Amino acid sequence: MTQRSWWGAELLGRHPDDEVWARAADREVTFGRLRRETAWLADVLQQYGIREHSTVALYGNASFTHLWTLFALWSLGAQVVLVEARPGRQARDVPAGPERVQFSVSLGESRKRPHDFVDECEVLVRRRAGGCPSASGHCLVQFSSGTTGRPKAIGRSPESLLEELDRLASLEGMPRRGERVAVLEPVSHSFGLIGGVLHALAAGATVVMPTARTAAATVRAAADAHVVLGNPHHFRRLARAEPGQLPHLRLAVSSGDALPPETPAVFSVRHGVRVGQAYGTTETGIIAADLTGRFGPAWVGLPVPGVRTRVIGGVLEVHVPASPYLYEDTPWAGGWMSTRDLVTRDPHTGALRLRGRVHGVGDASLDLLRIESVLQAHRHITDAVVLGVGPIEAHVASSAELDGDELHSWCRRFLGGAPAPDRFHLLRELPRTAGGKAVRDRGVLRRHRTHPPGACRCVNW
Numbered sequence: 001m002t003q004r005s006w007w008g009a010e011l012l013g014r015h016p017d018d019e020v021w022a023r024a025a026d027r028e029v030t031f032g033r034l035r036r037e038t039a040w041l042a043d044v045l046q047q048y049g050i051r052e053h054s055t056v057a058l059y060g061n062a063s064f065t066h067l068w069t070l071f072a073l074w075s076l077g078a079q080v081v082l083v084e085a086r087p088g089r090q091a092r093d094v095p096a097g098p099e100r101v102q103f104s105v106s107l108g109e110s111r112k113r114p115h116d117f118v119d120e121c122e123v124l125v126r127r128r129a130g131g132c133p134s135a136s137g138h139c140l141v142q143f144s145s146g147t148t149g150r151p152k153a154i155g156r157s158p159e160s161l162l163e164e165l166d167r168l169a170s171l172e173g174m175p176r177r178g179e180r181v182a183v184l185e186p187v188s189h190s191f192g193l194i195g196g197v198l199h200a201l202a203a204g205a206t207v208v209m210p211t212a213r214t215a216a217a218t219v220r221a222a223a224d225a226h227v228v229l230g231n232p233h234h235f236r237r238l239a240r241a242e243p244g245q246l247p248h249l250r251l252a253v254s255s256g257d258a259l260p261p262e263t264p265a266v267f268s269v270r271h272g273v274r275v276g277q278a279y280g281t282t283e284t285g286i287i288a289a290d291l292t293g294r295f296g297p298a299w300v301g302l303p304v305p306g307v308r309t310r311v312i313g314g315v316l317e318v319h320v321p322a323s324p325y326l327y328e329d330t331p332w333a334g335g336w337m338s339t340r341d342l343v344t345r346d347p348h349t350g351a352l353r354l355r356g357r358v359h360g361v362g363d364a365s366l367d368l369l370r371i372e373s374v375l376q377a378h379r380h381i382t383d384a385v386v387l388g389v390g391p392i393e394a395h396v397a398s399s400a401e402l403d404g405d406e407l408h409s410w411c412r413r414f415l416g417g418a419p420a421p422d423r424f425h426l427l428r429e430l431p432r433t434a435g436g437k438a439v440r441d442r443g444v445l446r447r448h449r450t451h452p453p454g455a456c457r458c459v460n461w
Contacts, residue, residue: 085115140156184221310336340358368387382397391422402426408421
């Protein structure tokens, strides 16, 4: 079989047919089958009118079919809008910007649990009225997590994806040929797709997919892996696994959210491997990494080669040559994009330490993540999100009756002279994104306080 000439053809064609490309439980797919299925689907999709510059929304059941459909669309030169799978999502629910997509491709539409992995599933193609072909060179469109407001559509070009793969390959410790890599993050998320699936494809490693979003499925996927890529939620689950359940593990990398310090501490004792971190954004891809966890959980490591960063007013900015926001007329000031993350750069090592998220200018003395950690250590608090700069607001989840004096005393006890919250909002639970990330947007949290699922009180100190 001759591969189509497209930007990922070399990635797809460099490994022998009989080597294993992906696994889910005891089912395996070889590189040879991956290439055959991709070519067959490309021929089918082309018959529906999908071709170069077509805009296509892809969503549905987690499956091998999902990945080889993605590769098939790319091989045709289509721009793929990758949409998070949700129960009951139909074609009319797919988000789109002013340049609406021409086609939607749904996978396993009749299934009620799209996060439960299946080997193969039906592929339904629909032409959407009023859709427009791509006016840009982006091959991939993803959506930001929405932790600081409305999710934004973000475009990635083939060149930016290949550059990121080169940066990942330069990092010491990344998955190697013949290794098994448990990719616990959904492939609709940036690091799950690029740092997990595409890097493994380039390196000749085997991708291991979890069969469901349960604790048991998480442990099973990680049990036979050499490398585990996930988010803090996954590593909290794995930290509870029995010693000896991850016998081949050499590398564990968390991404997507702040890593609570207690999680890597327990994980390391239980499994003998430190939890490292990969830090980035959907807009930029990977920014910094500490894959082996040598700097500790508060630090996300050194900026990766080829990424330009600067710290302005305590907030990290990254140089992006062109605006990544596909459907918005966002002013682009000199190519520098604010991550809205408070950081400290170690003057000796250059490593970056996260201190929380802000809107606007930061404060070099403020460590919002440390305040969150102190609050989460309280025996009656199940979750906490702290926003700054002034006033500092703590949103706290608890079923107990707590007052501002008690919470402020608790913070003062462990924070010493460091800034503490000025205001506490008590709720039964805090909102999270569809991917499980903590929401750190004042507007969303304010609306959640107005219409909470349980009781809510505001107490000023």
